[in-house]
Amino acid sequence: MLITRRKLLAASAAGAAGLAILPAFGEVPPLKKKDTYKVGFAQTESNNPWRLAQTASMQDEAKKRGCQLVYTDAAGSAAKQVADVNSMIAQGVDFIFLAPREEKPLIPAVMAAKKAGIPVLLIDRSVDPSLAKAGEDYLAFVGSNFIEEGQRVADWTIKKTGGKGKIIELEGTIGSSPANDRKKGFDDTIKAKAPDLALLASQSGDFARDKGRQVAETLLQAHPDTTVVYAHNDEMAIGAIAAIEAAGKKPGGDILVVSIDGEKDAVQAIIDGKMGATCECSPRFGPKAFEIMYKYGSGEKIPPVIINPDRFFDASNAKDMLATAF
Numbered sequence: 001m002l003i004t005r006r007k008l009l010a011a012s013a014a015g016a017a018g019l020a021i022l023p024a025f026g027e028v029p030p031l032k033k034k035d036t037y038k039v040g041f042a043q044t045e046s047n048n049p050w051r052l053a054q055t056a057s058m059q060d061e062a063k064k065r066g067c068q069l070v071y072t073d074a075a076g077s078a079a080k081q082v083a084d085v086n087s088m089i090a091q092g093v094d095f096i097f098l099a100p101r102e103e104k105p106l107i108p109a110v111m112a113a114k115k116a117g118i119p120v121l122l123i124d125r126s127v128d129p130s131l132a133k134a135g136e137d138y139l140a141f142v143g144s145n146f147i148e149e150g151q152r153v154a155d156w157t158i159k160k161t162g163g164k165g166k167i168i169e170l171e172g173t174i175g176s177s178p179a180n181d182r183k184k185g186f187d188d189t190i191k192a193k194a195p196d197l198a199l200l201a202s203q204s205g206d207f208a209r210d211k212g213r214q215v216a217e218t219l220l221q222a223h224p225d226t227t228v229v230y231a232h233n234d235e236m237a238i239g240a241i242a243a244i245e246a247a248g249k250k251p252g253g254d255i256l257v258v259s260i261d262g263e264k265d266a267v268q269a270i271i272d273g274k275m276g277a278t279c280e281c282s283p284r285f286g287p288k289a290f291e292i293m294y295k296y297g298s299g300e301k302i303p304p305v306i307i308n309p310d311r312f313f314d315a316s317n318a319k320d321m322l323a324t325a326f
């Protein structure tokens with residue numbers, strides 16, 4: 001697994017914090033051992049199946065463990081998500097689960113929780129490691145290695161195309177860690193391993209299906225010689241499939257579509273021959289997120305970065321995997 005700059009920073013920060021004999025100035029606030037907790041979950045938005053599945057997973061686990069859940073939905077606004085976290089602090093939650101919509105604007109929320117003595121676990125997305133450190137400013141990051149997801153999709157695409165073709169890229173939410181890192185992982189791999197695979201254009205579709213379709217339509221009109229569409233998530237990939245068909249072309253025939261998430265509609269599109277591959281990024285955070293909180297409350301040391309394993313779906317396994325997709 002590629003050790004990214006943010007993981008090195010996080011590990012060194014945690015290492016430093018871990019060496020502290022007494023609670024250091026920068027240490028994460030403690031969590032009392034309790035049977036149940038009052039927890040906050042600050043969601044970014046509910047604009048696609050991935051976010052809805054993540055929310056359901058967190059709500060189910062809170063219910064299962066008898067925890068009181070203070071849930072907020074920032075409706076796509078980082079500023080509102082900061083306000084949501086501040087309101088949880090004011091309500092006196094014991095612990096906060098945060099999926100920071102964007103890497104920089106959510107720093108004030110992380111620091112406000114720390115100042116209020118409330119531990120924060122980043123789930124799914126991260127914050128800029130030069131501004132806040134795991135194991136020091138927040139407990140930890142648990143989620144996928146987005147750079148690796150981009151690399152895996154790039155490697156599959158290189159193999160499938162023989163390293164030749166012209167790519168348009170549909171980026172996720174601007175400023176979010178998945179968009180930043182999925183772009184870095186994919187683009188760097190293509191540039192390093194396949195000079196004859198040209199990266200023609202790249203534009204954000206905000207992880208949304210219809211925006212993805214609109215952006216794909218525009219880019220396909222500007223680049224009719226496109227042979228590959230790389231989408232940072234399945235929703236935009238499915239939107240791109242509609243755009244390709246609207247342009248009178250065959251997805252999976254004239255244009256190869258590759259993506260990330262592993263949602264049911266995408267796995268079905270692979271079975272139907274309209275999508276080439278998708279790297280899973282499971283939204284089912286509930287069990288692991290709450291397990292980390294309870295372990296922390298019991299005094300266990302929590303690693304600063306906890307990576308979820310991602311499966312990879314293509315025609316070789318899509319039929320078998322469909323039932324387990326979200």
Ligand code: GZL
Pocket residue numbers: 048050051124125143144178207232233234235260261281
């Ligand atoms: C990734 C997650 C992304 C998904 C999108 O962990 O943050 O946000 O890939 C979702 O589908 O909107």
